[in-house]
Amino acid sequence: MTDFDAIDALLANARQEVPLPPAEARRPLREELNLSRTQVAQALGVSPSTVGGWEAGRDPSGEVREKYAYFLEGARARLQTRAEEEAARALASAAGSAADDGTGTDAGDSDGVDAPGEGPADEVEVLSAPRPCVLCGSPARHQVAGFPQHLDPAECAPDSPADPTNTASARSAGPAPARSAGPVVARTAGTTSAEPAEPAARSPRAVATGSRGKPVTVVPVGRRVRAASDTPDPIGQAVAEALTTHRGDTEAATAALVKRAIPDAMALLDETRKGGRYDVVAHPWIPDVLRKQTARGPDRIWEARPKWTRPELPMGPHEVTALDVNGAYLSALKTHLPIGQLEHSTGGDHDRRRSGVHLITPPAWDHEAVLPNPLGSRDEPGPLWVTEPTLRLLLRLSGPKYGLCDPPEIHESFTSGATEGLLEKFRVALKDARDRAIAEDDEVTLEYVKAMYSKFVSTMGESNYNRKLYRPDWMHLIRSQAFANLWMKAYKAYDEGLMVVRAMGTDELHVTGDWRAVFPEGRGVAEVKVKDTYTVGG
Structure with missing residues (x-):
């Protein structure tokens, strides 16, 4: 390598440091979100005194600078969104007062945050x-x-x-x-x-x-x-604009729509959250169990992904049908999601009004010969961190209706007040668009909607593709809910007399027998379709 090559390589690797807001603006951004220095320090992996130094005028460098800049930009965006929402509510309130017929304001339409389990139910x-x-x-x-x-x-x-x-x-x-x-x-x-x-x-x-x-x-x-x-139809409008831009080329329009699926999903989420009862915390403090242990490694949460095959089949040939569960992640958006920042607790009690992650000792599972373990394929014994859907599934199976196992032992938890309907309007908007696309044989919209909800789930954790929402707890909970939904379908097949041969991921279930008497066939979210058929046995 010549000296000029070395200089070129040096220039190519040089990068400009991420700009930071002025020192006098950093502390107000944190305090207006009611965050302490300790909370910010825990999120960034530094000491509270270091955060104090940054707020006093010192600037971080390297990777931690990028993280701190990301936090400050997220705080600024959060405060701006809050101000816009308050202005919109004030306008809506003024318009409502002008149109009021004298009966007063319905308390059930309040945008205030009620304590979980209190106030009017909207689920x-x-x-x-x-x-x-x-x-x-x-x-x-x-x-x-x-x-x-x-x-x-x-x-x-x-x-x-x-x-x-x-x-x-x-x-x-x-x-x-x-x-x-x-x-x-x-x-x-x-x-x-x-x-x-x-x-x-x-x-x-x-x-x-x-x-x-x-x-x-x-x-x-x-x-x-x-x-x-x-009402506005952002999904239909986006598809129409893409087809117009690409002059009817469906492949090019689909590729363009899939590329913009993440920001479009976040815009749809914002639209469907207008007027909601709960103010979603988009960038809360996250406990260490939800943080990646290495740059590319996983965190400590076990999602209970099933990867199970029945160890033995009765003698003789068996016609097996591999069923595909439609819209697994779309259905899983309906799950109990923590609204605010996770809070630590210890003890064995489970509060159904809260949701989060839990350190448990799972029960023994004695039905591996006919049904997959609800915890998925796990070789290591002892306690592990699981999500709310997994814990609720184990508690359900340990109850008198099923009696399949003992209840799990809960050691500690990180939870927040929760609701099952937090993403319900978002889910319904995507489901309606998906249903219309299927009815009209519109593959462009179908692929676009699929990309919206799948990428929404996969990028709300530690991802550079979605900076508007940092909720790794939600990501794990939605994924685990999809696995729990698949497990319950496996149990339904078993309970109706089918033989369950295999269960994998979120959407694949292999069975023998008259499955059409158990599951409706089709492309709808509540239906299944055939992925494959094959014969096992001589």
Whole structure:
């Protein structure tokens, strides 16, 4: 190598240091997020006094400088987002006051953070027995905000006559939307409604009857509702723009959409979180168990990924069907996610109102011959850190309904108040787009949506591709929920008389027998499709 080559190599490897905000701006950024120096120091792997020195004017260097710059930029973005949300809420509140009919503000629409388990529930719950839907009167298996209703507008039958006793029962449980034979007229400022409107139950969707008797799908927007056809469709708009830009070339449009899937998913998340009850902490303090032990190594969380094969089959040939579970990660977005910063606790009690990671000693599993271990393929004995879905699955299987194992022993936990519906609107928006794409044979949208939710899950941990959200706890919980969902499908197959041959990852289940009598076939999220068929045995 000549001297000039050495100089060229030196210049090629030189890099400019990441800029930092002025020293006088660093401390206010931290304090406005109510973070202590100790918390920042723990996140960056330095001492609190070092953080104090940086806030006094000293500048870090090397990798820690990049981390500190990343923290300060995230803090600035977080505060800016908070200010924008507060301004939007103030405008919405002013608009709501102008349109108020004198009945006052519904406490259930408050954006304040209620303690877990307190205040009005806004999560979807499965009913033990069907109850009359407050929208159509037909039996519904779910309830939202305490009111029975259909989650899918197609299941609602607003024009079908409801049983008067059911209607009375539904209204006695709480307020329901006004129903009449005539058109439904929305109450707005400066107009008079056709009849006094009752407060509508908070739900992802509701169905009203238009002036010509045609059902109109409506969605909540703050304190009001509007037709779903009038709501923005960022996924459809992005696909249309990509196809226009690439002049109808579906391969080029798909590649461009997949490339921008992460920022588009984050924008969709922000849109679906507007008006939410909980203020998501995007960059909380993270305990060491959730940090990578080496630059490219894993952290200490065990996700319980199944990789199981039945050790023996009965004599004779067996026709095996490999089933593919659709949208595994999309379904797993519905899981109990911690809202705020994780807090440490010790002891063996499990609080179902909280979620996080837990150090447990797992129970013995004596059913390896017919069912996979819920902990997945693990060779090392002793305690290990597991996620909330794995712990809940073990507790469920140890209960009287299943009785398959002893309860796990909980040693310590890092948890926060949790809700199962934190990403529900985000999930429903992606699911609806996926369903439409399948119905219209739109492979461009299908690949785009798949990239959005899969990359969203994979990059919310320690990734350079997504700096807006740093929640490795969420990443592990969503993945583990997908594994737990697959395990429950394996158990359902076993319980219905099928022979489970193999379970792998989040979406692959091999069985023998009449699987169509157990699982619906199709491309929907609640359905399965055939991946492969083969014969085992002589």
